[in-house]
Structures are given as structure tokens and as C-alpha cells.
Amino acid sequence: MPVIADKNSLMIKGVGGAYHTIIHELLHPLMLSLRRNVGMQSHFEKLKENKELLRLYKETVMGRYGWNGFIEENLIAALERFLLVKLKIEDENEARKMLYTSLQMVLYDELVKNYNVNTFGNIETSFSGSSRIKI
Numbered sequence: 001m002p003v004i005a006d007k008n009s010l011m012i013k014g015v016g017g018a019y020h021t022i023i024h025e026l027l028h029p030l031m032l033s034l035r036r037n038v039g040m041q042s043h044f045e046k047l048k049e050n051k052e053l054l055r056l057y058k059e060t061v062m063g064r065y066g067w068n069g070f071i072e073e074n075l076i077a078a079l080e081r082f083l084l085v086k087l088k089i090e091d092e093n094e095a096r097k098m099l100y101t102s103l104q105m106v107l108y109d110e111l112v113k114n115y116n117v118n119t120f121g122n123i124e125t126s127f128s129g130s131s132r133i134k135i
Contacts, residue, residue: 019089020080027076035072044071052102071103078107082115 034040044067048054057063057070065073081098084090099105 019087020084023083024076024080027080028072031072031076034075035068041068044068047071047103050103056101074101074103075107077101078104078111082108082111 048067053070053074057067062070062073078099081090081095081104085092085095096105096108099108
């Protein structure tokens with residue numbers, strides 16, 4: 001899959017900005033099966049109860065992706081920032097500043113607190129059953 005790092009990211013943020021774009025875009029195909037998983041649909045719908053998310057969905061350009069796409073963008077934003085920190089591309093304080101919804105912040109905190117390579121085999125098993133996460 002080709003990935004294009006936009007000129008603006010490179011000029012403003014340097015190589016770190018390019019890594020952000022590359023990792024973000026490469027996570028989308030990995031999330032596709034999670035997004036389409038019938039069992040996850042009720043979790044995605046339940047998130048509509050969060051007034052902040054619903055407002056951002058309605059008021060921002062992110063709404064053009066549909067609700068599931070909007071939630072996918074939030075999941076990817078949290079995971080992407082987590083990976084950038086783990087790969088030592090971005091400082092954790094800077095990563096946290098870039099999390100702009102409560103969902104992203106909660107997911108990021110859960111990854112920091114609970115992610116263990118030996119425990120979680122893949123992205124689907126990592127997030128399925130995570131109904132204990134409250135935003």
C-alpha cells in the first residue's frame with residue numbers, strides 16, 4: 001500500500017511528522033476487520049452516548065467518515081501516538097498533547113497501563129472485550 005507523507009508534515013515537523021503520517025495510514029488496514037466486526041458494532045453505537053464525541057462528529061470534518069470511521073480515527077490516533085512513543089519517535093508529553101478526545105486519552109492510558117506484547121496476540125483480541133473502558 002503506498003503511503004504519501006505530506007510536504008507540510010515534513011516541513012513543519014521534520015521526519016517525525018512523516019512517521020506520524022506513515023504509521024497513521026498503515027494502521028487503517030489493520031483496523032478494517034475490527035471496524036467491520038459485527039460484535040464491535042454495539043460498542044461503536046454505545047459511544048454515541050458520549051456528548052463530546054457526538055459533538056465532534058457533527059461539527060468537524062471527521063464526520064465525513066461516518067460514525068464507524070470517526071471511531072476508527074480515534075482508535076488509530078491513540079494507537080499511533082502510543083507506537084510513536086514506544087518507538088522513541090515522540091516524547092510521551094508531546095504525544096499526550098496531540099490526543100484531542102476523551103476516547104483517545106482513555107485508550108492511550110489503557111495501552112500504556114495494560115499493553116504487554118506477551119499477553120496480547122493481535123489488535124482484534126486486544127480490543128475485543130474491552131468494554132470496561134469508560135469515557
